[in-house]
Amino acid sequence: MKPKKGLIHVYTGGGKGKTTAAMGLVLRALGAGFKVYIGQFLKRGRSSELDALKKFGSAVTVEQFGTGCFVSKKPAGCEIMCVEKGLNRVRSVIAGGGYDMVVLDELNTVLGYKMANVNDVIKIVKSKPCHAEIVMTGRMAPKKLMSSADLVTEMKEIRHYYKKGVGARAGIER
Numbered sequence: 001m002k003p004k005k006g007l008i009h010v011y012t013g014g015g016k017g018k019t020t021a022a023m024g025l026v027l028r029a030l031g032a033g034f035k036v037y038i039g040q041f042l043k044r045g046r047s048s049e050l051d052a053l054k055k056f057g058s059a060v061t062v063e064q065f066g067t068g069c070f071v072s073k074k075p076a077g078c079e080i081m082c083v084e085k086g087l088n089r090v091r092s093v094i095a096g097g098g099y100d101m102v103v104l105d106e107l108n109t110v111l112g113y114k115m116a117n118v119n120d121v122i123k124i125v126k127s128k129p130c131h132a133e134i135v136m137t138g139r140m141a142p143k144k145l146m147s148s149a150d151l152v153t154e155m156k157e158i159r160h161y162y163k164k165g166v167g168a169r170a171g172i173e174r
Helices: 018-031 048-059 077-096 107-112 118-126 143-147
Strands: 008-012 036-041 060-065 101-105 133-137 151-154
Touching (some): 008 107, 048 060, 060 077, 077 101, 077 118, 118 143
Parallel strands (some): 008 151, 036 060
16 A cells, blocks of 8 residues: 655765665565666666666666766766756656656765755755655765655664675666
């Protein structure tokens, strides 16, 4: 049964697992018959979770708004253009009310690098239909965004095998 009142989730922090947590919610939502939209900011290309989601057909829509380059300092102009395009699309998706869950993957990172205005994003998110669940992921979530959420989880890195030279592995990190 779908919830009568959707809530706003933020998954942030320097540890691994933010997108993974969101995808776990997506799996539960799809299992409950929800219609899900996933907008991925800063990302471009294939990943194992996207391959798996294709099996759910029209119950899930995934769109990517990025060049696939990792942002570590000053964002490139093309990345900012992708973010603007993504936010316009997300605004339309949320206003349309056709989705029960909207995942905004890496949106917190976008805000952390000031590639978008946090007040504009809060306005978009708060305009959601009553039933819609909104999930935002990414490092560096601004305090103002976290204050507007119903649930905030911070992933904290204690140890990570990347530091031992282990790269991203299919089915685990990609």
